[in-house]
Amino acid sequence: MSITEKNPQTVDNRRKRRRGKTKGRIVDINALLQVQSLLGDESRAKDLLIEHLHKIQDKFGHLSAAHLVALASEMRLAPTEVYEAASFYHHFDVVKENDRVPPPLTVRVCESVSCEMAGAQELISALESSLGNEVRVQRVPCVGRCDMAPVAVVGQNTIDRAQNESVKAAVDAGEISQSMPDNSIDYAAYKADGGYRIYHRLLAGKISGDEIIEVLNGTALRGLGGAGFPVGRKWGILREQAAPRLMAINIDEGEPGTFKDRYYMLKDPHRFLEGMLIAASVIGIDHCYIYVRDEYPSVSAILRLAIEALQSESGYDLPRIELRRGAGAYICGEESAMIESIEGKRGMPRLRPPYVAEVGLFGRPTLEHNCETLWWVRDVVDKGSEWFDSQGRNGRKGLRSFSVSGRVNKPGVHLAPAGITMRELIEEYCGGMRDGHEFYGYFPGGASGGILPASLGDIPLDFDTLQPYDCFIGSAAVIVLSDADTAKQAALNSLKFFAHESCGQCTPCRVGTEKAVSIMQTDNWDIEALRDLSSVMIDASICGLGQAAPNPILSVIKYFPHELGLEPEDEK
Numbered sequence: 001m002s003i004t005e006k007n008p009q010t011v012d013n014r015r016k017r018r019r020g021k022t023k024g025r026i027v028d029i030n031a032l033l034q035v036q037s038l039l040g041d042e043s044r045a046k047d048l049l050i051e052h053l054h055k056i057q058d059k060f061g062h063l064s065a066a067h068l069v070a071l072a073s074e075m076r077l078a079p080t081e082v083y084e085a086a087s088f089y090h091h092f093d094v095v096k097e098n099d100r101v102p103p104p105l106t107v108r109v110c111e112s113v114s115c116e117m118a119g120a121q122e123l124i125s126a127l128e129s130s131l132g133n134e135v136r137v138q139r140v141p142c143v144g145r146c147d148m149a150p151v152a153v154v155g156q157n158t159i160d161r162a163q164n165e166s167v168k169a170a171v172d173a174g175e176i177s178q179s180m181p182d183n184s185i186d187y188a189a190y191k192a193d194g195g196y197r198i199y200h201r202l203l204a205g206k207i208s209g210d211e212i213i214e215v216l217n218g219t220a221l222r223g224l225g226g227a228g229f230p231v232g233r234k235w236g237i238l239r240e241q242a243a244p245r246l247m248a249i250n251i252d253e254g255e256p257g258t259f260k261d262r263y264y265m266l267k268d269p270h271r272f273l274e275g276m277l278i279a280a281s282v283i284g285i286d287h288c289y290i291y292v293r294d295e296y297p298s299v300s301a302i303l304r305l306a307i308e309a310l311q312s313e314s315g316y317d318l319p320r321i322e323l324r325r326g327a328g329a330y331i332c333g334e335e336s337a338m339i340e341s342i343e344g345k346r347g348m349p350r351l352r353p354p355y356v357a358e359v360g361l362f363g364r365p366t367l368e369h370n371c372e373t374l375w376w377v378r379d380v381v382d383k384g385s386e387w388f389d390s391q392g393r394n395g396r397k398g399l400r401s402f403s404v405s406g407r408v409n410k411p412g413v414h415l416a417p418a419g420i421t422m423r424e425l426i427e428e429y430c431g432g433m434r435d436g437h438e439f440y441g442y443f444p445g446g447a448s449g450g451i452l453p454a455s456l457g458d459i460p461l462d463f464d465t466l467q468p469y470d471c472f473i474g475s476a477a478v479i480v481l482s483d484a485d486t487a488k489q490a491a492l493n494s495l496k497f498f499a500h501e502s503c504g505q506c507t508p509c510r511v512g513t514e515k516a517v518s519i520m521q522t523d524n525w526d527i528e529a530l531r532d533l534s535s536v537m538i539d540a541s542i543c544g545l546g547q548a549a550p551n552p553i554l555s556v557i558k559y560f561p562h563e564l565g566l567e568p569e570d571e572k
Contacts, residue, residue, distance in 0.1 A: 027073045031066035034059075035074050044075045047362075049344035053086050054294075054325055062093040062102055088346040088503075089327030090140075091294050103136040105176065107167060108153040112142040112256040113447060113479050113493045114405040118149035118161075126164040127152070135171055141330065141497050142256040143295045146405035146479070147412045156297045178298050181266050187309035190270035196314065198381050199277050203316065209239075209282035212381055219385035220397035220418070221377075225250055225333070225370030226445070226474040228463040231377075234367065237357050238283045241365030247280060247288040247319075248361050250338055251371045254293060254330035255446035256497055257477030260401040261371050263413040265299045268375070269306040275374030277318070278381070283367060286319045290371075291338050293326045300325060330501035334543050335368040336360075337503065348505050349543035370475075372401060393417035393424075394460040400473075402461075404430055406480035407437040419460035422452075426480065437482035441560070445474030447494035448548035451487050451555040470554060487560040491552035492520045498549040509546025512537040516553060525564055527557060 038055045072079040086092045111120045127137045145151045148160035152167045155176025201207045216232030223229045253261045292300045329347045332338045336350035360366025389397040396419025405411045409431030439454045450471030499513035534550030
């Protein structure tokens with residue numbers, strides 16, 4: 001018997017009450033008008049949710065409940081969908097009803113490994129004392145300028161090698177926008193130097209897609225975002241998938257110590273765009289998405305100008321190119337999390353299989369690449385695989401872009417032979433150690449790549465060479481430690497970063513990183529508990545964040561036991 005049959009009068013009364021009330025929040029008409037004005041004639045498609053949230057955040061400095069409800073109404077989404085996406089990303093200030101609105105200006109100070117070594121904590125304390133109540137000082141993870149540590153960001157204006165006085169001067173002067181670099185190679189200069197010649201030959205049928213893949217298969221060029229998958233093989237796999245195929249390009253380098261993508265995009269954006277267009281033509285892709293981290297406003301601006309010039313001046317029949325803006329989530333460097341974000345959702349990694357090459361962006365086969373990988377395509381195809389492979393050292397092949405920060409005289413992006421050792425890199429490219437500092441240890445692959453002691457400074461740096469030492473090179477983000485540092489503190493800093501950036505989807509990572517931080521903050525580490533935590537995180541985490549987060553812990557236990565009062569283990 002149904003409820004209606006049991007008590008029809010009760011059900012009828014409930015229906016009447018529902019008809020008299022609006023379910024959920026009422027849309028504020030003023031907020032709705034403001035949202036409509038900001039969005040203008042742009043599409044209200046669901047995948048643009050993150051982009052539209054940025055418009056509101058940029059305009060008002062925060063996201064109010066009224067604006068979130070209005071945006072949901074305008075995009076025909078449930079308010080919960082909008083709220084869960086907005087609250088996931090660190091760069092969105094979601095203000096609930098009765099909450100305090102954040103101050104009109106925020107100064108973000110990086111406190112990741114390189115900046116902490118350069119005095120970030122002291123800088124934060126000084127700024128908190130010297131800046132007034134109208135300025136919020138916020139501790140943030142890596143902002144991608146580790147070679148200029150410590151770094152503060154006033155609004156969107158980056159202050160390199162920041163001091164209390166320089167930051168305060170920028171605040172007082174109202175300098176909140178980042179200036180555009182003046183040394184970027186524009187379309188005319190790039191074209192004059194042979195740019196787009198390979199792409200033109202491909203379109204004209206003077207070189208085939210098969211020939212290009214053959215060159216790539218014959219070279220050591222691998223994915224340079226960290227995974228190291230052979231480029232030619234990836235392109236071949238995508239060509240076999242059903243159309244339509246899409247491309248998603250990752251410029252969301254959030255790994256502490258990494259800044260090479262920013263360097264290349266600001267220096268020579270058209271070289272990257274040509275690589276993207278070659279890939280699109282060879283594979284048969286007519287829609288490309290470029291995902292740029294929110295900490296890189298100048299990169300977005302440079303790319304926008306480069307794309308506009310290409311569209312207006314080249315005369316080529318180009319694929320559709322869309323720039324998408326991240327919102328402060330390291331996890332979106334993981335390929336499937338980035339795809340979720342492009343689709344307008346929280347950046348939560350997907351379970352695999354299926355892989356994104358089969359079921360990726362909007363459910364279509366997707367070529368996912370790091371921007372530097374595509375940056376190299378022109379030279380490899382033009383000069384040949386023999387040229388690229390001959391650049392290596394110590395039995396390795398190719399070139400690597402090392403982002404070097406820490407206690408060296410010349411931090412920065414250094415293009416060096418794959419297989420170079422840490423000692424060679426420091427002496428030949430980085431001008432040696434800073435005065436008064438002795439080489440003590442190094443991260444060979446960013447915060448997640450583990451930590452090695454100076455006694456292992458003669459290992460060739462490349463894919464596959466560091467795994468026997470329980471480390472990896474990743475995107476070649478090298479942080480150099482000296483005798484003024486401790487691996488124990490560097491590892492703690494790294495685990496704080498992972499705890500902050502965990503997406504929270506899986507328990508091993510979400511709980512494991514927080515528990516590890518609490519243990520590592522004590523004077524005497526519980527080694528057995530840290531080993532157990534590490535084992536669970538490595539074996540059971542969904543994605544690479546949780547799987548790699550324990551590497552700094554295990555490195556300290558294995559290679560720096562004296563810092564923990566332990567007997568040394570065999571370094572081999």
